[in-house]
Amino acid sequence: MSRILYSGTRNASSWAFRAWLALKEQGVEFEEVDVDIRRPQRWANLAKIAEISPAAAVPVFVDNGFVIYDSSAIMEYANELGTSSLLPKDIKLRARARSMIAWQHSTFGNICSGLSFESSFYPNKKQLSADEKASAERIYSMWETELADHGGPYLVGDYSLADIAFVPSVLRLKLHHPVTNDWPLTAEWMRQLLNRPLVQEWLMDANKLPPIYHEGYHRG
Ligand SMILES: N[C@@H](CCC(=O)N[C@@H](CS)C(=O)NCC(=O)O)C(=O)O
Structure with a gap:
């Protein structure tokens, strides 16, 4: 094998x-x-x-x-x-998880283009523009609604591919625009998600590497 x-x-x-x-x-x-x-x-x-x-x-x-x-x-x-599933059994919840994965995979509010994954590891973060902040907050509200609707602790209840798909975006958004008490469920979900041992394993390695800078990050 x-x-x-x-x-x-x-x-x-x-x-x-x-x-x-x-x-x-x-x-x-x-x-x-x-x-x-x-x-x-x-x-x-x-x-x-x-x-x-x-x-x-x-x-x-x-x-x-x-x-x-x-x-x-x-x-x-x-x-x-795998022997267990990272997608919900319920057909509608499964479709919801896949909707979020597809959204992340396609445009995701266009915020990721100005906020590369690499920027998560920069020691000095840029200030987000008003538009970027509004996009981040719209995404936080979406996560808050999903968590409230499905009872947490993850987006569709149990840990799923939807949570995994969002890990890199959670990291870059949270580090550029902290989640306040306006989104308490999202703040707790992010904490749990980023503390998962496998997420930590990858990030510990990532943090040891020299940052990869993109031109225009601090200007844009
Ligand atoms: N839709 C692809 C995107 C993969 C992708 O863009 N990978 C980057 C690294 S994160 C890459 O290899 N890019 C090659 C290139 O831009 O030429 C996926 O989800 O696997």
């Missing part, structure tokens, strides 16, 4: 982080190949990934030679490999 996750740099690859969390959470054993996506080696390394994956991006999961690419597909596959 050979299972390989081509993962990404710990303080740069939010997508690999999600796939890695889902696989680990489901107890799937795999070898991890760290693909360094920092410049300048990024291009040569991604060219090698292109030899196995048409998407030419990480993460890629190779299960006995069978290639699964895109974090979302890997998360679903991890879920199916």
Whole structure:
């Protein structure tokens, strides 16, 4: 049995982080190949990934030679490999979890483009613009509603792929725009989510790496 996750740099690859969390959470054993996506080696390394994956991006999961690419597909596959489920049994709740995952995977309020995952690890954080703050607060309100509607402690009740999908966004949003008492359920959910041992394991490694700066972060 050979299972390989081509993962990404710990303080740069939010997508690999999600796939890695889902696989680990489901107890799937795999070898991890760290693909360094920092410049300048990024291009040569991604060219090698292109030899196995048409998407030419990480993460890629190779299960006995069978290639699964895109974090979302890997998360679903991890879920199916495990003996327990990271999706709710109830059809509507399951659809709700998938709605959140799809939203995160597509636009997610467009806030992530100006707030890279890498910026979570910068010692000096920029001030968010009024628009960015409004977007962050809209997202906090959405999380608060989900937690209130489904009784917590996680978004659809039990820990699910929806929580995993949001981990990198929780990190970057919380570190740039702290959650106040206006969103008490969200604050507690974030605390629990970021303290999960697997999340901490990844973040401890990420914090040891030199920050990867993007031009324009402090200007924009
Ligand atoms: N939708 C893809 C996105 C993957 C992605 O963009 N990965 C980044 C690293 S986090 C990458 O490899 N980018 C390659 C590039 O931009 O050329 C997924 O969810 O797996």
